[in-house]
Amino acid sequence: MTQILMPALSPTMTEGKLARWLKKQGDTIKAGDVIAEIETDKATMEVEAVDEGTLTSILVPEGTEAVAVNTPIAELNGGAGAAPAPAAREPAAPLPKAEDHGAVAATGAAKKEGAASIPAQPAAAAPEKDWGPTKPITVREALRDAMAAEMRADPDVFLMGEEVAQYQGAYKISQGLLEEFGPKRVIDMPITEHGFTGMAVGAAFTGLKPIVEFMTFNFSMQAIDHIINSAAKTLYMSGGQLGCPITFRGPNGAAARVAAQHSQEYASWYAHIPGLKVIAPWSAADAKGLLRAAIRDPNPVIFLENEILYGQTFDCPTAEDFVLPIGQAKVEREGSDVTLVSFSITVGLCMQAAEALAAQGISAEVINLRTIRPLDIATIARSVRKTNRIVTVEEGWPFAGIGSEIAMQVLEHCFDDLDAPPVRVCGEDVPMPYAANLEKLALPRLEQVVEAVRKVTYK
Amino acid sequence: MAEAATRKPRGKGPKEPAMSRDELLRAYRDMLLIRRFEEKAGQLYGMGLIGGFCHLYIGQEAVVVGLTMCTKPGDQVITSYRDHGHMLATGMEARGVMAELTGRIGGYSKGKGGSMHMFSREKGFYGGHGIVGAQVPLGAGLAFANWYRGNDNVAMTYFGEGASNQGQVYESLNLAALFKLPVIFVIENNKYGMGTSVERASASKDLSKNGAPWGIPGEQVNGMDVIAVKEAGERAVAHCRAGNGPYLLEMKTYRYRGHSMSDPAKYRTREEVQKMREQSDCIDTARKLLLESYGVTEAELKVIDDEVKAIVQDSADFAQTSPEPDESELYTDILIEAR
The missing domain is CATH 2.40.50.100 (RNA polymerase II/Efflux pump adaptor protein, barrel-sandwich hybrid domain)
Incomplete structure (x- = not known):
């Protein structure tokens, strides 16, 4: 029956x-x-x-x-x-209640994000490895050298994107790569971001390691479904079976006078997603060491460059095996009165601000995040426990921005160490204007950073 | 499509049948396994053991079974969210698929993917994708990997006629033709994208010609006839393996059930569904052919029926006894730990 x-x-x-x-x-x-x-x-x-x-x-x-x-x-x-229908033998399992999920999520969150993972007392950061001799190179050269080195080391690595091969790169990042690696590994794509990004993700599912260049990250919005739904989530949805070793790179944020559709900061967008790593280098050494790490990483990595930095020159280690760890921030300048936290081009702004503040007798510590996700909150907290004050600086919009996240995590981890509420310096909450004077007003300025520091130091 | 029920076995030559006795028996068994599995899944859904979305493949079995018979090890398969049949056809275990449907640790994705998100690198099955049309550029990417590695494997990329209107599908057709990628685009035209008939969604009257602007050869195939499917599949696979680039197959098929479990199916008549079931059913057609033209006996078919029933029952039992994933699984498989 x-x-x-x-x-x-x-x-x-x-x-x-x-x-x-x-x-x-x-x-x-x-x-x-x-x-x-x-x-x-x-x-x-x-x-x-x-x-x-x-x-x-x-x-x-x-x-x-x-x-x-x-x-x-x-x-x-x-x-x-x-x-016989299974129902006749065994009652249906009760559906889990919503509260159960909540409880699990809360436990997990506490486990992953808890303050316990960060030393209670200020401890010295592990010193940056000494890579020996350096030479001055541009960020542009650093990025190309990183790709060339990884492509020499691993035949599964290839570069694809618009104008990356015959044109030598819209911003000349891939200069010379077609000559060295040939058209099968440096591949020009038609203007079809949704399609070629999906294609690259599919290739990565099989174990290949594509580097996808977006001419600018503004165009990644055409492909964002594949970056998030296909690349970032598949490892989880497959119970760990199917990884996606892929690097998405290109210029991000404001260039100069290209207006609203071509001047957007994507750090907050991508950093929101579990399953992605997000890197935003400032110096040539950051660019080279972290791009090599991104290409080697078995996960999807968003690598946010900045067009204005491409031509800037920094000292970069010459060691053949130079690489930097993902997820570790760098203290670019030590200080004792206030912590400035930033990433990408605004690290330079913070360095200028620190210089200006020193002249006023305020000692600023500058942290270059290098990686946005996973966020190196330990380095930030260590600094805040010393300075008791924090200012975040970014080009992105303030609402749900990286500064908001850092401020919240600082509250979670070292609330009692703060002598002033955190302050954010952000891009203005407007689409980027074209007019030169308005554009300047829309981006973080030196005087804003100095003013923010004066505010948190009550000076 | 209705002619399928009375069609005689045929092949390229006048004498040789398109499928051997063993092949048709195998096809019958694989189609029946999918049918019975999906019926059981529908039943477990009704009992509340399967949650969320559950898109059944009942009616369309000949498509994936016929095409999978054309593949060889190393070939890849990728499809949409109506994916249980594709997984079983590639040889994935019924137990692992059913346990994923019930959200248990014994499922292919440890219960973390569900009906629409299962994978098996071992069997060349790359999902199981929940975003309509997204699997098409991904499938082109699987083919790209074959092109990059210089092997002769092909990527079977399935999508519905509803997805065929997605922009990324046309981007993929262009990319595949541009790079001569070994990808077979399979449009499973079951006539309805959820509740919208193909006539109301697509200005293209012959979807097999959708690749024509890029020079991609296409065929319309009776997708209710597993022999016709396999014949067309052989032509497509030969074209791709020879390095001639992509191929497009429009499979005219039909789903008997709703789009998903919660579909009242008021956009079509009961008579329409009944007519397809009675006159064009792929399993009935194969069964009749086996009995009347291939000298197979009822007793032989009974053995197959019993074997299939046992596999499905075993999968249902496993799917209910396998435990739910441990709470610690919440935070695993988000990122691969760095080497």
């Missing part, structure tokens, strides 16, 4: 009306036969038999309202070999 149960016809259905029986007692039923109609608040649906046999009794007459899901509604005398 097999019981036929009131089925759930949608994820949210708990009860329904048994509107009509299409079979009567004594009827022979085959799998797939429509036996009844059920009405819910949303729709009328048919119930199909999953087992075969003879309908021996109808337990719930038609027209009955509010029949709870899993109530036995009829009984079937199974034919020879008919498998």
